[in-house]
Amino acid sequence: MLKLGVYKREQFFANPPETWLSYLYYRLSKSRVSLCLLEPGKWPAEAAVFERLMPLVRLSNGVYRTTFRRRFRNLDPVVNGVLAKRFSSSDTVVIQDWAASACLTSAEWAESLFPLFPRMQFEASDLILFLIAARDKQSGEVFVAEQDGRPVQYVRPPFVIRMDPAEPWLLFVNRIGYLWARSRWRKARRLWPLPNAWLEHPHCEDSLERKGYEVRKLSLIHPSALALARTDARFSISRHSIFERATAPCHVIRSMNILNRAYFSEQQLAQAARSVIQSLHSGGIWIVGRTTSEDPPVHDVTIFGKKTSGGLEAIEHIGSGSEIDSIALMADQGSNRLR
DSSP states (O other): OOOOOBOSHHHHHOOOOSSHHHHHHHHHHTTOBOGGGGSTTSOTTHHHHHHHHGGGOBOTTSOBOOOOTTTTTTTHHHHHHHHHHHSOTTSOOEEEEOSOTTSHHHHHHHHHHTTTOTTOEEEEEESOOEEEEEEETTTOOEEEEOTTSOEEEEEETTEEEETTTTOOTTSHHHHHHHHHHHHHHHHHGGGOSOOHHHHTOTTOOOOEEETTEEEEEEEOSOHHHHHHHHHOTTEEEEEOOTTSOOSSOEEEEEEESSSOTTTSOHHHHHHHHHHHHHHEEEEEEEEEEEEEEETTEEEEEEEEEEOTTSOEEEEEEETTOOTTHHHHHHTTTTOOOOO
8 A cells, every 4th residue: 555645736736537547646646745835936826725735734743734714703803892992093002923823814813903003013923934845956855844854744756755753554665665765864854953044034935055955945824924924014923932921022912722731731831821921011911712613613712811910810701711711810820920
């Protein structure tokens, strides 16, 4: 048993062919898609292709990146109403959307907020904003890796080989391909560490030439969010971990679909909550929760306010509220508070 791979545009869009031989190739290939198709400029309908490809992106932590338009269409108006009561339209409100994944929901939220707070500053962030594609200029083989050098995929047509998780022995040919890729990875791994000056600019499309490889970024940011960041100075995208405080205090933080008990321990959730508290101005707002149903959208969310004492108070619940309410309300104990 084996799997081949989709590594060309025409394969990615192809309908099931009618001839049996072509159909067999189609069946053996469709579940292995090269992430090199994320390379900028490859697609005329860039946003639509990005949305179709993104659910296939699995990171080393096991997280898949799902993105689609208007995911928070019935959540944003409720949150915006709370913010409109808390802040004046003349205020320079600083808003951050943490763990924003592809940043599409961030861009949509920001655009709904611009009429309410024309002077606001909005920053969307995530820990992983792009992948790295390293192409051996001699052999043509490509490794797709995370920024820190963890390999995700090996592409050598007609094969697209999974690196993390490893190909199973049940797919014997793919497993042999994986073992071959792992041996080849020892050479490619020497590319790291990559230059910080290049890594710090997630929107830069310039490639690097290093040790016989061409190195490029494969953006995980939705094209609509990138376009907004390029055309409106009020909206920006940056790299940030939910376990770290913001570089400067802000008025609003949203962290949706990340701080869940299924993902993190209570200690980790408390650490993230303390990072939020330490990042908020007194009187600031934290929106936290998760989506329990996509169609129709259902969200269990708590909106917290930061008290002058440094702790949090729940000011509104949406649905059943956040599952980490008790952790959040205790998280100020021992934190380094911003007042």
